Amino acid sequence: MTALITAEKLSVRHGEATVLSGVDFTITKGEIVTVVGPNGSGKSTLIRALIGLEPAATGQVTRAPGLVIGYVPQKLHIDAGLPITVRRFLSLPRRVSDAAAAAALARTGVPGLGSRQLARLSGGQFQRVLLARALLTRPDILILDEPTQGLDQPGTAGFYRLIEEVRRETGVAVLMVSHDLHVVMAASDRVVCLNGHVCCEGAPKVVSAAPEYRALFGLGTGGAFALYRHVHDHDHEADEGHGHDPSTPHAAHPHHVHGPECTHDHA
Numbered sequence: 001m002t003a004l005i006t007a008e009k010l011s012v013r014h015g016e017a018t019v020l021s022g023v024d025f026t027i028t029k030g031e032i033v034t035v036v037g038p039n040g041s042g043k044s045t046l047i048r049a050l051i052g053l054e055p056a057a058t059g060q061v062t063r064a065p066g067l068v069i070g071y072v073p074q075k076l077h078i079d080a081g082l083p084i085t086v087r088r089f090l091s092l093p094r095r096v097s098d099a100a101a102a103a104a105l106a107r108t109g110v111p112g113l114g115s116r117q118l119a120r121l122s123g124g125q126f127q128r129v130l131l132a133r134a135l136l137t138r139p140d141i142l143i144l145d146e147p148t149q150g151l152d153q154p155g156t157a158g159f160y161r162l163i164e165e166v167r168r169e170t171g172v173a174v175l176m177v178s179h180d181l182h183v184v185m186a187a188s189d190r191v192v193c194l195n196g197h198v199c200c201e202g203a204p205k206v207v208s209a210a211p212e213y214r215a216l217f218g219l220g221t222g223g224a225f226a227l228y229r230h231v232h233d234h235d236h237e238a239d240e241g242h243g244h245d246p247s248t249p250h251a252a253h254p255h256h257v258h259g260p261e262c263t264h265d266h267a
């Protein structure tokens with residue numbers, strides 16, 4: 001397995017505050033990994049540190065040589081008064097041919113939008129245009145910070161299906177931050193739960209086979225809430241032996257599934 005990005009014992013500080021501590025993380029070629037966790041748990045910070053936009057206070061981040069990253073940030077403010085068409089936007093910062101632009105828009109399910117004003121797109125169309133622009137760089141890894149924010153449920157499910165198709169066709173790895181817990185569980189190879197440190201991680205299919213998972217996810221939004229209320233009742237000290245190796249995922253132990261109650265520190 002080729003590691004594209006690896007973090008070892010990564011800590012990140014914002015001023016006096018330690019936002020992330022002791023994070024070990026790896027994503028390999030073609031994997032879809034989703035980071036979940038409560039607001040302020042450091043998800044965007046982790047993404048930015050992995051890309052190199054935030055310095056590590058301690059530990060280190062290693063990226064494969066020549067790695068091409070297609071990054072879609074959490075917030076991209078487009079001034080409603082800024083006259084820019086989708087076609088021109090796709091050529092920023094690097095010019096792409098009309099054929100390539102049209103193909104990328106078709107691939108992401110928004111063919112023929114090229115002449116539209118960027119500021120006038122719907123939320124779902126805009127996310128697909130952002131994805132099209134990221135794909136035009138032929139990335140080894142797509143990094144998407146809450147790509148379905150503001151989309152309705154069908155829009156969200158459709159976006160994840162698209163990501164999966166693109167991965168299948170191109171072999172691109174995908175690292176996402178998401179709050180859409182139901183879809184995340186269905187659409188990710190691996191889920192990492194963050195709360196200042198990695199609380200738990202593992203293959204969703206292992207988690208989804210567990211009765212505890214069904215109790216959490218079979219209840220509509222109640223299930224999602226239950227996930228966030230979960231009491232993290234195990235001792236991390238006792239876990240040190242298997243750490244966060246995805247081959248022995250925390251998620252193999254259903255009671256390890258997620259939750260802000262896992263507020264204790266590894267340090």
Ligand SMILES: Nc1ncnc2c1ncn2[C@@H]1O[C@H](COP(=O)(O)OP(=O)(O)OP(=O)(O)O)[C@@H](O)[C@H]1O
Pocket residue numbers: 014015019037038039040041042043044045046
């Ligand atoms: N540039 C910054 N300067 C100071 N503090 C920051 C900065 N960026 C983020 N923080 C703080 O770091 C913590 C983690 O923020 P981060 O955006 O990584 O969380 P998140 O898990 O992505 O949250 P959300 O789900 O709300 O998007 C928060 O307490 C936030 O206030």
